[in-house]
Amino acid sequence: DSGVTQTPKHLITATGQRVTLRCSPRSGDLSVYWYQQSLDQGLQFLIQYYNGEERAKGNILERFSAQQFPDLHSELNLSSLELGDSALYFCASSVGGSESSYEQYFGPGTRLTVT
Amino acid sequence: GQSLEQPSEVTAVEGAIVQINCTYQTSGFYGLSWYQQHDGGAPTFLSYNALDGLEETGRFSSFLSRSDSYGYLLLQELQMKDSASYFCAVQGTDKLIFGTGTRLQVFP
Numbered sequence: 001d002s003g004v005t006q007t008p009k010h011l012i013t014a015t016g017q018r019v020t021l022r023c024s025p026r027s028g029d030l031s032v033y034w035y036q037q038s039l040d041q042g043l044q045f046l047i048q049y050y051n052g053e054e055r056a057k058g059n060i061l062e063r064f065s066a067q068q069f070p071d072l073h074s075e076l077n078l079s080s081l082e083l084g085d086s087a088l089y090f091c092a093s094s095v096g097g098s099e100s101s102y103e104q105y106f107g108p109g110t111r112l113t114v115t
Numbered sequence: 116g117q118s119l120e121q122p123s124e125v126t127a128v129e130g131a132i133v134q135i136n137c138t139y140q141t142s143g144f145y146g147l148s149w150y151q152q153h154d155g156g157a158p159t160f161l162s163y164n165a166l167d168g169l170e171e172t173g174r175f176s177s178f179l180s181r182s183d184s185y186g187y188l189l190l191q192e193l194q195m196k197d198s199a200s201y202f203c204a205v206q207g208t209d210k211l212i213f214g215t216g217t218r219l220q221v222f223p
Contacts, residue, residue, distance in 0.1 A: 002157065002159070033210075033211075035213075041215065042202060042213045042214060042215040042216050043158065043202065043213040044213075045210050045211065045212065045213070048209075048210060055209065056209040056210045058210060090157060090158070092158075098208070098209050098210070099145075101206055101210060101211045102145070102146050102148045102163045102165075102204075102206040102211060103148065103160050103163060104158075104160065104211065105160070106157035106158045106159070107157060108156075108157050109157055
């Protein structure tokens with residue numbers, strides 16, 4: 001158990017809909033990262049937040065957005081969903097900012113299925 | 116741009132030694148990490164190299180050569196439970212970039 005929690009574990013929704021994925025980092029960690037992993041693919045970095053502020057952006061679509069709240073939990077919002085958005089979405093956390101990004105602790109993931 | 120290359124699949128038998136290579140091309144390099152991911156599971160951190168040389172952690176060792184933009188993960192005394200995907204990841208200036216992963220299958 002990494003100490004990172006993600007909800008929900010599974011999500012099935014239809015094209016065009018909007019969903020929100022939630023993540024709580026390990027106690028004491030200030031950075032939260034979001035990744036997308038499609039079938040048999042690597043981990044695609046989406047976005048990083050550090051202590052409530054956006055710190056780094058990857059290949060995140062405009063239809064996707066995220067935020068980190070004062071209690072450090074984070075939410076990833078996916079809108080106008082398409083079939084290709086079906087994937088496993090991981091949240092990870094690390095103690096500090098980019099300097100500690102090499103060691104991240106991953107949550108169990110949310111499996112999103114868009115039908 | 117940034118790119119990482121690692122073999123897609125490696126097979127070995129129990130008790131053997133296997134090496135998973137990773138070459139990278141990146142602007143702004145701070146270090147190379149390795150993660151393990153079992154099927155259906157979350158990635159877990161294995162090791163990190165910021166300087167050239169070998170880092171040993173139990174049965175696993177990781178090596179880095181910054182001049183060659185190359186690293187490897189060495190797994191010794193392989194066990195069935197080592198069957199998993201292994202990802203190298205480059206720590207850049209502002210994010211961690213993952214390779215596409217190497218699927219290791221260990222046979223009895």
